[in-house]
Amino acid sequence: MQAYVMTRYGDARAMELRDVPEPVAGEGEVLVRVRAAGLNPIDYKVRQGAMRMVQRLDLPRVAGSELAGEVEAVGAGVTRFAVGDRVFARVDKKKLGAYATYAVVDETIVGRMPQSLDFADAAGLPLAGLTALQALRDDLALTKGERVFISGGAGGVGTLAVQLAVWMGAEVATTASPRGEELVRSLGATTVINYREQKFKDVLSDYDAAFDLTGGQDLRDSFAILKRGATTVSIAGLPEPANARADFGAGPLVAAALRVAGAGIRRQARRHGVGYRFRFMHPSGEDLDLLAELVDKGTLKTVTDRVFPFERIAEAFAYLEQGHAKGKVVVQM
Numbered sequence: 654m655q656a657y658v659m660t661r662y663g664d665a666r667a668m669e670l671r672d673v674p675e676p677v678a679g680e681g682e683v684l685v686r687v688r689a690a691g692l693n694p695i696d697y698k699v700r701q702g703a704m705r706m707v708q709r710l711d712l713p714r715v716a717g718s719e720l721a722g723e724v725e726a727v728g729a730g731v732t733r734f735a736v737g738d739r740v741f742a743r744v745d746k747k748k749l750g751a752y753a754t755y756a757v758v759d760e761t762i763v764g765r766m767p768q769s770l771d772f773a774d775a776a777g778l779p780l781a782g783l784t785a786l787q788a789l790r791d792d793l794a795l796t797k798g799e800r801v802f803i804s805g806g807a808g809g810v811g812t813l814a815v816q817l818a819v820w821m822g823a824e825v826a827t828t829a830s831p832r833g834e835e836l837v838r839s840l841g842a843t844t845v846i847n848y849r850e851q852k853f854k855d856v857l858s859d860y861d862a863a864f865d866l867t868g869g870q871d872l873r874d875s876f877a878i879l880k881r882g883a884t885t886v887s888i889a890g891l892p893e894p895a896n897a898r899a900d901f902g903a904g905p906l907v908a909a910a911l912r913v914a915g916a917g918i919r920r921q922a923r924r925h926g927v928g929y930r931f932r933f934m935h936p937s938g939e940d941l942d943l944l945a946e947l948v949d950k951g952t953l954k955t956v957t958d959r960v961f962p963f964e965r966i967a968e969a970f971a972y973l974e975q976g977h978a979k980g981k982v983v984v985q986m
């Protein structure tokens with residue numbers, strides 16, 4: 654079968670289309686005929702080696718973090734899915750494998766595709782949707798009437814995070830360039846700051862929560878706009894020692910290195926009397942079913958920026974890596 658394979662750590666040339674053997678569903682796994690797959694910054698960050706400290710992959714390996722398709726076969730003991738089911742998934746972080754004609758995924762991390770979506774739109778939902786849902790619900794525990802700041806509302810995660818925060822009853826402020834402003838307003842953001850002209854920390858204050866999607870100075874500035882005792886959750890800053898242990902099973906050395914590297918951020922948070930946490934999203938079939946339900950009810954809209962044919966996946970990555978996508982970039986098999 655055809656697959657997009659990460660051959661080594663490096664620049665875009667470290668990934669290439671190759672013929673590889675088809676995978677076979679093992680116990681508890683489903684074999685999915687992939688119809689479309691989403692692209693995510695994590696895919697090129699992994700390729701660049703940015704995650705090597707916490708996760709080292711055996712290479713070559715079929716790349717790709719999320720997919721939508723049909724169940725082609727099921728392994729022994731599979732109970733939730735049958736051949737022909739339309740499914741979507743954020744695949745196992747250590748196995749990857751979504752950029753291929755077929756992929757095997759443990760049934761516990763597979764969800765039933767929203768009935769109202771085609772494969773391309775569904776393929777862009779799992780990773781960004783689970784990230785936004787888990788950060789807003791599990792880390793920030795947003796409640797009705799709270800005010801949340803989300804940096805970078807127009808991207809893959811941001812477009813879903815804005816809507817999920819609104820669904821949870823929160824009032825949303827976000828940053829976007831003029832190209833993204835109309836989009837984020839249409840998704841429910843009530844305050845939109847053009848980050849190219851204005852610093853959000855000069856405009857916002859006394860927020861109940863912040864969800865940082867852009868990192869760097871934005872992460873530091875988010876502390877200044879929060880009420881005392883509130884929390885910023887970042888997905889773009891530096892992982893915390895607890896993440897290295899819980900999410901990647903990393904040893905004490907890696908945890909110690911992250912503790913040292915993140916000391917400045919934690920100090921700044923403390924100075925403002927606020928909390929800081931890093932979130933690694935977790936694959937989850939149950940949470941995918943919730944996202945699918947929200948889509949089918951019309952509560953959550955997917956935003957797909959561009960769909961490329963699979964053969965042009967290198968071009969799709971070049972586009973994503975420019976960092977200006979509005980919503981998701983997807984390849985179709």
Ligand SMILES: NC(=O)c1ccc[n+]([C@@H]2O[C@H](COP(=O)([O-])OP(=O)(O)OC[C@H]3O[C@@H](n4cnc5c(N)ncnc54)[C@H](OP(=O)(O)O)[C@@H]3O)[C@@H](O)[C@H]2O)c1
Binds near residue numbers: 807811829867887933
């Ligand atoms: N920890 C986790 O589990 C996890 C999970 C998912 C994603 N992430 C990380 O989260 C980040 C966002 O992911 P994504 O998929 O949403 O990325 P993305 O789709 O590539 O984000 C691109 C969007 O971000 C906007 N943007 C860029 N810089 C901005 C800034 N300074 N202020 C406001 N908006 C800005 C761009 O708008 P303009 O071009 O209009 O400026 C563009 O619309 C990435 O770093 C990704 O690796 C982490």
